[in-house]
Amino acid sequence: MPGEASRGDDELLAHIAAGGQAALSELMARHGRGLRTFATRYLGHAADAEDVVQEVFVTVWKQAARFDPGRGRASTWLYRITANRCIDQRRRRALRNFFGLDDIGEEPATPEVNAETATAARQELAIVRNGLSRLPERQRMALLLRAVGELDIGGIAEVMGTSAGSVEQLLVRGRRTLKDHLADAAQGRERKSS
Template identity: 50%
Template sequence: MTQADNRPETEWVALMAALAQGDRQALQRLMQRFGPGVTRFSAAMLRRPEEAEDVVQEVFLRVWQKASRYDPARAAVSTWIYRIAANHCTDRNRRLGVRHFLGLDAAPDPVDDHPPAEYDLAMRQRLGLTRAALHHLPDRQRRALLLRASGELSTREIAQIMGLSTGAVEQLLIRARARLRDQLKEIDP
């Protein structure tokens, strides 16, 4: 890795140090850089994608609160942030499962049958099929695939987030893509 390749990570580490000192602008810069990817990742991981914005707020609140605990020797900034996001998504899904089990979510949320006019019907249907297929993937395969696609993270970063080797992540990604392709062929030949 050249020094130019390392510059962005050095910048994010410096922002984390500034954030640990209470610099709100550092948080804003981190949110600008990582917020869109964390939002996409959260929407895809959650049982209720509409809760993604709430999760993103919780994630960056946690980043703000725990900035002094960040250790650049242990993980890249992106890895640390996405691990927080993955944990929040898992916790939120678990709470939703408990609420459903207890009957607290007996009435489903109303579904808007009128999709936005700016989207083409065929593309919305394909997206829906893809999301359904994603939710049928095993959790680890889905998480690895979403971190790659939504978070635009490297295999090494995904491995750190998931606590796996890079080889294991590569295998998860290969299996996830193959299984996703097979599921989509079955649904939409």
């Protein structure tokens, strides 16, 4: 239909609430990748993130009528649902780990053209992921919502159910801790190479 590509998220949610599957598909195409990236970074596992995003869009399908555009942006609502599902997924994973039920291996590496560059990039990424995983949960979530979700301070505060000032503090502390971790890792590499 003409003009449908330009529909806003609020309009899409209204169509979804009325049973519009095409609107859900459009919303998934528009936000699925960003939500998946956020969930993957937060959880550290692509398969878990995929499950989370599927749960998010099932929730959107069932609860689109509950979205109130007067209370915030649709994208913020989607990230709030995703953040909550990520927290639930981490709890499930912790429970599976506790009982020894989690036997998920690493994803297979893809062949790279320049092996040395790829190895260095993987090492850097591993250091950043390690640093993120060591952050307190709320700092990690705030940083990822800012970096991956591209939400502003107000949007992050809305997703996390806190004040803008608290978000700013979480971001400052999280960035400082992550920066310190990266500096420590760089010093460790320098010591090993000398």
